[in-house]
Amino acid sequence: MAQPGTDTNPLRVAIIGAGPSGFYVAEHLLNQPGLNVEIDMIERLPTPYGLVRGGVAPDHQKIKAVTATYDKIAAHPGFHFYGYVEFGKDLTLDDVREMYHQIVYTTGAQTDQRLGIPGEDLHGSWPATTFVAWYNGHPDFCDYQFDFSHERVAIVGMGNVAVDVARILCRTPEELAPTDIADYALEALRHSGIKEVHMLGRRGPAQAAFTNPELKELGELAGADVSVLPEEVALDDLSRAALEKSQDRATYRKLELLQKYAAQKAPTKLRRLIIRFLVSPVELLGNGDGQVAAVRLVKKINASSYPRAWCFALWGTVVSRSLACLSTNVGGSF
Numbered sequence: 001m002a003q004p005g006t007d008t009n010p011l012r013v014a015i016i017g018a019g020p021s022g023f024y025v026a027e028h029l030l031n032q033p034g035l036n037v038e039i040d041m042i043e044r045l046p047t048p049y050g051l052v053r054g055g056v057a058p059d060h061q062k063i064k065a066v067t068a069t070y071d072k073i074a075a076h077p078g079f080h081f082y083g084y085v086e087f088g089k090d091l092t093l094d095d096v097r098e099m100y101h102q103i104v105y106t107t108g109a110q111t112d113q114r115l116g117i118p119g120e121d122l123h124g125s126w127p128a129t130t131f132v133a134w135y136n137g138h139p140d141f142c143d144y145q146f147d148f149s150h151e152r153v154a155i156v157g158m159g160n161v162a163v164d165v166a167r168i169l170c171r172t173p174e175e176l177a178p179t180d181i182a183d184y185a186l187e188a189l190r191h192s193g194i195k196e197v198h199m200l201g202r203r204g205p206a207q208a209a210f211t212n213p214e215l216k217e218l219g220e221l222a223g224a225d226v227s228v229l230p231e232e233v234a235l236d237d238l239s240r241a242a243l244e245k246s247q248d249r250a251t252y253r254k255l256e257l258l259q260k261y262a263a264q265k266a267p268t269k270l271r272r273l274i275i276r277f278l279v280s281p282v283e284l285l286g287n288g289d290g291q292v293a294a295v296r297l298v299k300k301i302n303a304s305s306y307p308r309a310w311c312f313a314l315w316g317t318v319v320s321r322s323l324a325c326l327s328t329n330v331g332g333s334f
């Protein structure tokens with residue numbers, strides 16, 4: 001038989017997972033000159049695009065528009081999409097080995113990192129990805145119920161996912177309505193009683209992982225003021241020395257934005273988004289009925305210190321844990 005990749009024996013490739021990685025792999029293979037390739041993309045959900053559909057925030061339509069590129073790739077005659085087929089359940093490694101020359105796993109990072117603190121599993125403590133999947137209409141999460149009757153929410157983490165969650169919780173129904181947020185999520189958020197959203201970062205402002213456009217956008221929310229404590233945005237000696245050495249322009253800009261928020265006068269809008277630095281949650285406290293009632297926090301002295309200066313609790317809280325995602329074993333590898 002001819003070599004795989006020729007006209008008489010096309011290279012048959014299974015790509016497991018229809019997120020951005022899968023589409024870019026497909027594009028790369030389909031663009032190889034002289035390679036005749038047949039690609040089957042296998043996806044456990046009925047729809048493609050992975051976290052572009054189920055993760056990227058509904059008020060960020062420009063980012064979601066990247067799916068037009070994936071549609072072009074999918075229009076190639078050598079490309080076939082098979083939705084609602086879960087590798088490891090509907091299709092085994094042996095099945096796939098029989099049918100394809102190559103298998104590419106692009107299944108993403110499907111689980112969350114845990115905080116590893118007492119009380120983490122109390123009701124009202126959610127991984128951010130669960131909340132995100134819910135408001136994006138992900139079929140595995142659309143039956144979840146979130147209680148927005150509390151006045152205060154704590155978001156643990158300082159990356160762009162934490163910012164997404166904070167923004168969606170702070171937006172007014174009028175801001176959310178034109179987005180492609182799930183209808184049930186819009187309806188639930190319409191009745192939200194949330195007044196304060198606290199974003200909690202264990203390191204200092206120079207180490208915050210969120211990016212500047214996302215930080216700037218927070219200052220443009222119609223219904224929420226952004227607050228930062230001036231003493232928390234001041235750099236400690238180690239961070240200042242590191243920044244002076246790196247001269248990183250993005251970090252300087254980030255500090256500038258944060259200082260602007262720190263200098264803001266008394267809040268005037270319906271909600272407050274409070275960005276806290278150098279605080280770590282050490283325990284979630286329950287109300288006796290299995291529901292989160294407070295987060296116990298420790299305050300750190302500087303971005304690299306472990307010694308704890310003092311301890312306090314944020315009461316009346318729902319918690320969203322916005323840490324890094326982890327990959328799962330999808331049931332087979334070579």
Ligand SMILES: Cc1cc2nc3c(=O)[nH]c(=O)nc-3n(C[C@H](O)[C@H](O)[C@H](O)COP(=O)(O)OP(=O)(O)OC[C@H]3O[C@@H](n4cnc5c(N)ncnc54)[C@H](O)[C@@H]3O)c2cc1C
Pocket residue numbers: 016017018019020021022042043044045048049050051052055056057060063085086087088106107108109110129132161164330
């Ligand atoms: C909340 C959130 C917001 C984000 N916002 C942005 C943003 O604004 N801008 C940006 O650039 N990036 C953003 N990202 C990151 C971006 O979404 C990811 O980097 C990107 O989607 C990763 O692509 P991927 O293909 O590796 O994985 P994924 O997008 O996760 O795709 C993996 C696919 O594999 C499928 N799959 C998993 N297991 C199986 C199985 N066993 N069988 C078949 N199929 C399976 C999944 O259903 C999924 O469709 C965000 C991420 C999150 C979580």
